[in-house]
Amino acid sequence: MTSDHCLQMRPLLGMYVLGRLDDREFVALRAHLDGCPDCRSELRDLSPVAAALSEADPDRLTEPLPLPPAALPDTIFGALDRERGRQRYRRIGLVAAAASAAIGLAAGGFVLRGITVSGPPGQPVAFTALSPGVAASARVENRAWGTGISLDVTGLPQGGTYNVWLQRPDGSRMNAGSFIGGGDRTMSMQLAVGLPMSDATTLGVSAPGDDRALLQAPLRS
Amino acid sequence: MRLRRLRQRADQSVGSLADDTVLRAAYDDHGSELFALAYRSLGDRGRAEEAVQETFLRAWRGADRYDPQRSALRTWLYAICRNVVIDASRARAARPRMADAEPPDLPVVERPLEQLLVGLQMEEALRRLSEQHRLVLVEIHLRDRPAGEVAAQLGVPVGTVRSRVYYGLKALRLVLEEMGWHGDQ
Numbered sequence: 001m002t003s004d005h006c007l008q009m010r011p012l013l014g015m016y017v018l019g020r021l022d023d024r025e026f027v028a029l030r031a032h033l034d035g036c037p038d039c040r041s042e043l044r045d046l047s048p049v050a051a052a053l054s055e056a057d058p059d060r061l062t063e064p065l066p067l068p069p070a071a072l073p074d075t076i077f078g079a080l081d082r083e084r085g086r087q088r089y090r091r092i093g094l095v096a097a098a099a100s101a102a103i104g105l106a107a108g109g110f111v112l113r114g115i116t117v118s119g120p121p122g123q124p125v126a127f128t129a130l131s132p133g134v135a136a137s138a139r140v141e142n143r144a145w146g147t148g149i150s151l152d153v154t155g156l157p158q159g160g161t162y163n164v165w166l167q168r169p170d171g172s173r174m175n176a177g178s179f180i181g182g183g184d185r186t187m188s189m190q191l192a193v194g195l196p197m198s199d200a201t202t203l204g205v206s207a208p209g210d211d212r213a214l215l216q217a218p219l220r221s
Numbered sequence: 222m223r224l225r226r227l228r229q230r231a232d233q234s235v236g237s238l239a240d241d242t243v244l245r246a247a248y249d250d251h252g253s254e255l256f257a258l259a260y261r262s263l264g265d266r267g268r269a270e271e272a273v274q275e276t277f278l279r280a281w282r283g284a285d286r287y288d289p290q291r292s293a294l295r296t297w298l299y300a301i302c303r304n305v306v307i308d309a310s311r312a313r314a315a316r317p318r319m320a321d322a323e324p325p326d327l328p329v330v331e332r333p334l335e336q337l338l339v340g341l342q343m344e345e346a347l348r349r350l351s352e353q354h355r356l357v358l359v360e361i362h363l364r365d366r367p368a369g370e371v372a373a374q375l376g377v378p379v380g381t382v383r384s385r386v387y388y389g390l391k392a393l394r395l396v397l398e399e400m401g402w403h404g405d406q
Contacts, residue, residue, distance in 0.1 A: 011380060014387030018362050046390045049397065050362065053347075055340035058363040060261070061347055068256035068273065069266075073248050076274045077241060080281055145267055192267050 005032065006039055013042060017050040075144040082121060122150060125203055125217035129155075136205065136215045142197035149176060149191040149203065156181030156205075156214065163208055166193055166200035166219075174200070178208070238284035244277060251295050255302045258341055262306040262334065272309055276302040296401025303338055310334055346396045354389030357382055 012029045015021050021029065033039050122141030129135055134155040141148040147166060156162055160181045165173040176193040193200075197219065204216035238244060255276055260269035279301050280287070287297055347355050360371045361382075368386070372379040 010387045011383035014390050015368065015383050017390060018386065020361065020368065045394060049390055049394045052339050052397075052402075053343050053358065053362055053393065055336050056343035056347060056363060057340055058359050060340075061344045061359065065253065065257045066260040066266070066269075068252060068270065072256070072270055072273060073245065073252065075270065076248065076277045077245065079274055079278060080241070080244070083278060083281070145270065192271075 006036060009036075009039060010042070013039060014046070017043065017046045069144075071144045078144075079121070122148065123220070125219060127215050127217040129215055130212070131156075131214045134214060136217075138203060138217065140197060140203060140219060143192075146192065146194040147176075147197040147200060149193065150189075151191060152186050152188045153179070153205065153215070154182070154184065154186045156183075156187075158183035158185075161208055162205050162214070164191055164203070164205050166195050167202040167204060168195075168199055169201050173204075176203075238287055239281060244281060247280070247294055247298065248277065251298050254295075254345065255298060258299070258302055258338075259306055261341055262337060263309060268309060272302065272305045275305045275309075279305065292401055293399070299342075299401065306338070307334060342397075342400065342402065346393055346400060346402075349396045350389060350392055353385055354392050357385045358389045358393065361386060 009029060009032045012021060012025055016026065016029055033043065122139035125138050125140055127136045127138065134153070136151065136153040138149055138151040141150075149164070151164065153162075158181055161178055162181055163178045164176040166176055167173050174193055174195045177189070177191045179187055179189055181187065200219050202213075202216050202218055204213040206213050238247075252273060256269055256273050259272035259276075260266060263269050263272060276298060280298060283301075287294075292300075347358065350358070356375075357368075357371060360366045360374075361368055368382045369379050372382040375382065
């Protein structure tokens with residue numbers, strides 16, 4: 001039962017939860033808590049709040065909140081449209097596959113060629129390896145913030161560092177990041193470049209300090 | 222009658238999360254907050270944008286699993302975003318780093334991600350408190366100032382400051398519950 005005495009004790013309870021009571025106050029509160037289930041329950045409610053509150057950063061609290069770019073909803077709902085399209089396509093693909101299987105049975109084993117179901121986002125590019133034993137595949141995607149690249153590379157000597165870049169029509173290059181070669185192992189990475197895909201003509205990989213491309217692929221945009 | 226209306230409302234939001242208009246409204250209501258969460262967790266605008274996008278894609282894919290009677294939309298989106306951020310941090314740890322990228326000046330390396338997420342949620346909850354309540358909790362608990370000093374600064378008796386601490390904590394708990402906090406479970 002919450003009494004007047006409880007009401008007097010509650011400010012102490014708050015300070016106690018924050019660990020701010022002196023010994024005399026603590027003894028008074030403790031004596032009250034021993035006989036008051038209501039206040040004990042209140043203590044159980046507030047203690048985890050105070051504990052979690054310690055994780056807050058007062059400086060971050062006064063900083064302005066970082067705002068998302070105005071174009072973000074377009075990017076998101078654009079991606080959603082593409083995903084919706086893919087799902088639809090996949091369904092059509094399944095129906096078509098079932099239909100072609102049925103035709104196949106009717107025609108005594110003659111099966112129509114399957115429909116290609118679209119893969120991950122972006123368009124594939126065709127790499128030319130300018131160094132023996134090196135192979136790569138990539139998908140590039142035009143995004144609101146630039147170009148997204150999903151790259152797999154095999155055959156570059158293990159432990160060496162390699163640069164990935166996009167080349168503009170004037171031959172200048174924009175660095176897209178770097179990675180460590182994995183020898184026979186395929187190294188897979190996602191890269192983000194702040195260059196619109198339409199401004200790039202070529203995707204390439206080279207060793208640092210050497211402009212010669214080890215791998216390159218033209219971009220169609 | 223009231224029950225039917227409630228049920229209708231619930232049905233509407235369940236069915237239509239797959240619908241762009243509802244998802245766009247969800248973005249208008251919660252997008253900025255989710256972005257702030259992702260940005261402060263990942264320390265990079267581009268990655269934060271990707272994380273918010275992934276959050277909405279997962280929300281759309283999982284629309285039929287969302288039950289508005291069990292959790293508020295914000296809570297649900299927040300939980301998805303939290304998982305996306307954790308996945309993104311793990312993926313980054315496993316990936317070769319771009320050589321010319323800025324060194325990750327992230328809070329992530331300073332303290333575990335879980336703690337950071339709790340902190341960010343607490344800050345969001347603090348922002349929703351009244352100025353009076355927020356001030357005493359920040360000054361006394363986070364900035365470690367004596368209640369007497371804060372009372373003098375505000376020109377109120379120390380008993381008032383202590384009361385505000387108590388009611389501030391209670392208000393904070395309510396706000397956290399509205400935000401879907403389960404800190405004591």
